[in-house]
Amino acid sequence: MNTPLLYVAGPYSANETYSEQDHIKRAEQVSIQLIKQGFHVITPHKNTDGYEKYEDGNITFDTWIEMDLNILKRCDGIYLFGDYQNSTGAMVELSYAYDNNIPIFIDQLDPPDKLTVDYFRWYINVLKADGGMIFNDK
Secondary structure: OOOOEEEEEOOOOOOOOOOHHHHHHHHHHHHHHHHHOOOEEEOHHHHOOOHHHOOOOOOOHHHHHHHHHHHHOOOOEEEEOOOHHHOHHHHHHHHHHHHOOOOEEEOOOOOOOHHHHHHHHHHHHHHHHOOOOOOOOO
């Protein structure tokens, strides 16, 4: 079985409303809902949570983004949640997905509902059946 792998993207850094841990928890909740709906997920929020305590200022934002994009390019789609528009990292990931014809799913439902997830699954299957050629009419 070839289960679609979704890259879960959204805000990570603290802002005036949510702490970093709040964002990580929201990413976890969205990811669990997607898993329950039959997807496989990669959630960078959970992948590197706590790593900052080991770095001494030598790991730049660009390094984190480079690692994330290396993962994203291997996924079947990107799933954006929450206030992703105000997240520099999520917007870089969105731009990368667009430029590289990776299916983009933007969900305003947090966590995603079944109808939305069913649509994502259908869309990924259509793209795979078509050889991935119906992206971004550039």
